Amino acid sequence: MNKIVHLGLFLAIVSAVAGGALAFANQMTAPVIAENNERQEKESLLAMYPDANSNDFKLVNKTLDSKTVQKVYEYKNVYIFNMKVSGYKDGTVFLVSIDKDSKKIDKYNAISNGDTKGLGSQVTEAPFKKSLEGKDATGQLDTISGATVSSGPVVSGIHEAAKLVDQLK
Amino acid sequence: MNRFENFKAGLIKDNPVFSLFLGICSTLAITTTVNNAIGMGVSVIIVLIMSNVIISCVRKITPDEIRIPVYIVIIATLVKIIQMLIQAYAPSLNTSLGVFIPLIVVNCIILGRAEAFASKNGILDSALDGLGMGLGYTLAVLAMSFIRELISTGGIKVVNPFNEAQVWLNLHIIPENFTISIFGSSVGAFITFAVLAAAVGAYKQHVTAKEEAAAKEEK
Numbered sequence: 025m026n027k028i029v030h031l032g033l034f035l036a037i038v039s040a041v042a043g044g045a046l047a048f049a050n051q052m053t054a055p056v057i058a059e060n061n062e063r064q065e066k067e068s069l070l071a072m073y074p075d076a077n078s079n080d081f082k083l084v085n086k087t088l089d090s091k092t093v094q095k096v097y098e099y100k101n102v103y104i105f106n107m108k109v110s111g112y113k114d115g116t117v118f119l120v121s122i123d124k125d126s127k128k129i130d131k132y133n134a135i136s137n138g139d140t141k142g143l144g145s146q147v148t149e150a151p152f153k154k155s156l157e158g159k160d161a162t163g164q165l166d167t168i169s170g171a172t173v174s175s176g177p178v179v180s181g182i183h184e185a186a187k188l189v190d191q192l193k
Numbered sequence: 194m195n196r197f198e199n200f201k202a203g204l205i206k207d208n209p210v211f212s213l214f215l216g217i218c219s220t221l222a223i224t225t226t227v228n229n230a231i232g233m234g235v236s237v238i239i240v241l242i243m244s245n246v247i248i249s250c251v252r253k254i255t256p257d258e259i260r261i262p263v264y265i266v267i268i269a270t271l272v273k274i275i276q277m278l279i280q281a282y283a284p285s286l287n288t289s290l291g292v293f294i295p296l297i298v299v300n301c302i303i304l305g306r307a308e309a310f311a312s313k314n315g316i317l318d319s320a321l322d323g324l325g326m327g328l329g330y331t332l333a334v335l336a337m338s339f340i341r342e343l344i345s346t347g348g349i350k351v352v353n354p355f356n357e358a359q360v361w362l363n364l365h366i367i368p369e370n371f372t373i374s375i376f377g378s379s380v381g382a383f384i385t386f387a388v389l390a391a392a393v394g395a396y397k398q399h400v401t402a403k404e405e406a407a408a409k410e411e412k
Contacts, residue, residue, distance in 0.1 A: 031259050038251075038263050042270035049274040056281035064284065114291070136288065141345075142374050 109177035114138025144174030161186035203325030210333035211393040221382040230338035234331030245311040245323035345377035
């Protein structure tokens with residue numbers, strides 16, 4: 025009986041010390057991490073609209089019934105959707121801005137993609153971007169042949185975002 | 194001298210990856226670029242030295258029955274702290290290494306060295322063992338990532354992990370049309386690993402054969 029108490033106590037102390045060390049490290053790094061994330065997001069928004077000021081993007085505070093839409097920003101007459109869709113390995117994170125009235129895709133910008141270089145990673149490249157911008161977000165959009173595992177979810181993500189535009193207005 | 198031998202053993206003779214075959218999962222996964230390999234190697238060295246030192250410190254008071262859980266708690270804490278530091282100060286490295294930073298916890302090299310070495314030896318020896326094994330791991334991932342990045346992208350690009358814009362080294366050796374992109378995927382990882390492990394095995398055999406021949410001559 026004594027032995028069990030001794031072992032339990034020892035493990036508890038070790039865990040408590042470990043917890044303390046983690047709390048300390050977390051306190052030190054959490055603000056830096058939050059700042060990093062925010063800066064990264066603002067940078068990718070600015071990459072889409074280089075003329076804008078980083079304060080021009082207004083975060084839309086509305087809970088949407090969607091698992092793929094992470095955040096929505098409002099900028100002039102477009103909504104910018106931050107989407108995370110499935111795909112090969114880590115899936116794709118991208119920004120797409122959709123016009124409030126015409127529902128045309130204004131800009132598309134892929135942030136990260138976990139697919140194989142040269143195949144699914146094409147969703148981050150210029151030709152795919154070009155094939156989307158200016159098209160009607162509710163209409164037919166082309167996927168990339170041979171890389172549908174990544175490009176398919178991107179296209180259906182855009183369709184989903186287009187449906188949400190009216191809810192946001 | 195013995196101390197130095199211990200330290201040197203991790204580099205080639207007892208190289209954790211190519212000789213002991215420990216920690217191969219992360220080795221195969223993160224060796225796509227030299228940059229990743231450096232980040233992972235340094236993280237592993239830090240975790241390995243610190244875990245070895247701490248475990249060596251508490252080796253006399255740790256009850257034998259629960260030593261493994263205690264080691265795991267120590268290692269997991271260290272890895273989590275490293276992960277938070279990387280997230281805060283080298284975010285690009287965090288994105289490219291992804292889940293493999295937290296997975297250092299289950300890297301068999303670390304628990305293996307804790308159990309096989311640090312729990313039986315003094316603090317200084319354990320720290321040296323950690324450094325040697327960590328360097329051995331780093332050497333292995335560097336060798337693999339060098340070959341893989343060179344063949345799959347045609348060049349080597351090393352950037353400052355704390356500031357992505359600062360490029361330290363940017364080499365282009367193979368023209369783009371002659372690169373083999375399969376080396377960037379897991380298949381390429383297995384091929385590279387097999388070739389290098391075979392080379393290290395052949396080298397070890399060669400050394401042993403030489404030693405045996407020398408011993409015979411003496412007789």
